[in-house]
Amino acid sequence: MALTASQTLASFAVDYRDRHIPDHVLKHAKYCLIDTVAAATYGAEFPWSKAVIAYAERYGIGGTSTVLGTPSMRVHAPMAALANGALAHAFEMDSIREPSAGVHAGATIAPAAFAVGEECDADGLSVLKAFILGTEVASRIGVASHHSPEKIGFHAPGMTGPFGAAIAAGLLMGLDAEGLTHALGLAGSLTSGLMTFSKARHGSMVKRLHPGRAAESGVLAARLAASGFEGPESILDGKFGFLDAYCRDLPQEVSALTANLGEDWETLRTGLKRYACHANAQTATQSAFTLRKRHAFQPQDVDHILIEGHERLIGRHDNTEPLDIMQGQYSVPFCVALALSRDPNDPRSFSGQSVNDPKIRALSCKVRVATMPVKSVRHTRVTIRLLDGTVWVEDCEAYKGMPTNPVTLDDIEVKFKSLTRSLGDSHSDALFHQLITLEKQDRLLFA
Structure with a gap:
């Protein structure tokens, strides 16, 4: 047999x-x-x-x-x-x-x-x-x-x-x-x-x-x-x-x-x-932090943010107003807002205080999540538009720490x-x- x-x-x-x-x-x-x-x-x-x-x-x-x-x-x-x-x-x-x-x-x-x-x-x-x-x-x-x-x-x-x-x-x-x-x-x-x-x-x-x-x-x-x-x-x-x-x-x-x-x-x-958040938030968080370091803009300069990725982001990870840090770590909008406001490489940046920070919450509410054709579940594209009309885009297929x-x-x-x-x-x-x-x-x- x-x-x-x-x-x-x-x-x-x-x-x-x-x-x-x-x-x-x-x-x-x-x-x-x-x-x-x-x-x-x-x-x-x-x-x-x-x-x-x-x-x-x-x-x-x-x-x-x-x-x-x-x-x-x-x-x-x-x-x-x-x-x-x-x-x-x-x-x-x-x-x-x-x-x-x-x-x-x-x-x-x-x-x-x-x-x-x-x-x-x-x-x-x-x-x-x-x-x-x-x-x-x-x-x-x-x-x-x-x-x-x-x-x-x-x-x-x-x-x-x-x-x-x-x-x-x-x-x-x-x-x-x-x-x-x-x-x-x-x-x-x-x-x-x-x-x-x-x-x-x-x-x-x-x-x-x-x-x-x-x-x-x-x-x-x-x-x-x-x-x-x-x-x-x-x-x-x-x-x-x-x-x-x-x-x-x-x-x-x-x-x-x-x-x-x-x-x-x-x-x-x-x-x-790399970051103290869900795997599906890793690439978007990395991209947001990369854009912030590259262009040296301030969170208050942001008009709105678009995050495109796998359909799994919709419904599971698109919560713009998490109630606690656990929901925050599961939320792509919150993690991106945090990466534009604090150092996401330090896990201590992810905290109840961050979730309740009015500026981070306000920035999180400026984030919209949408689907796009992707090469993997982790693949995301982050588009940030500033109040003066400037637009920056970062496309990321693999966060630091993935086998690739x-x-x-x-x-x-x-x-x-x-x-x-x-x-x-x-x-x-x-x-x-x-x-x-x-x-x-x-x-x-x-x-």
Whole structure:
């Protein structure tokens, strides 16, 4: 009998646990892990994160896994995965698959790999490979779904994340291919997360929870599978499986689930965000800041702004009057207004004070969002007209950090040092060194 997609993916992951993964893939994965630790450390500072940390401490104390940003706290692996996933996504600074497929590997898979890696006392290379192989699986599921779960109201990282997290956790637990297949089968029933936050007046902080729940679910699925709990082998491509359930009204691409395994590395498609806002706001924010620096005009000089891009901007990202910073980070008009008023490279510019700044709000209301033929979901064109009739246009297909416009090691280090400032220089420097040489480390050390 032919193998199902989950059986094929599980066999691939187990095979590559002991095989060489190309050096350039390992390098890109390390950049993503460094970026995730930085984002989670910075994310620990926010009230919504503190609530999750308190929950993890209440129900997880006594374990061996680190909650990032709180180096002295140790909790059991599921609670660490939950907390670190929520912290990594706490301020829209985590990585994302490019082109978009609804996969946030840094916030969903890395926390599971970190938590179980510490629990199992794994070496750095094993953790790095577990993250890569989890990313390979989750990304293919996202690609096969054509990002369609969000079309019917599900938040995609909460849907793809449990699968990748289950692979990463299961590999570190020593599961064989049959065990990983069961873990994937269980993960499919643990997918969760609704897009309601994008339309509600309040409660948008729930978005931060979805990646954490995905990471926790992956640990749960893997641990149950390790104890003999079984899950359906047809969870991805079978009747009532993931694609059938969540892609029922849209095209699906079953062949993409297992295409070119070990040859076409999805990990290399991980994009690292430059600004503390949604991925769909990155290029427009970059363009606005570029025009401001190039022409040295003032926000009060602006008559109106037109942002053209993918149809996804309409309805989801065109809110001109966000009520809080979470809505602001999801709003392209707000992010562009902020980039014309403050330094978007500093995540501290994105704040409640910015959302309530009358000048930024007034400028945001001058923004109109429209569709245009695009080369990718991120492609935007920003047109700024001044009161004196001057017009400037900036067309941007790839923000700095996308695989087609990659960051350098220096870029990674600058962002890491900025986001881990709370740890102190010596701790931050030591942690960066540990992570950039992860494949040579005998064990994970976050303290």
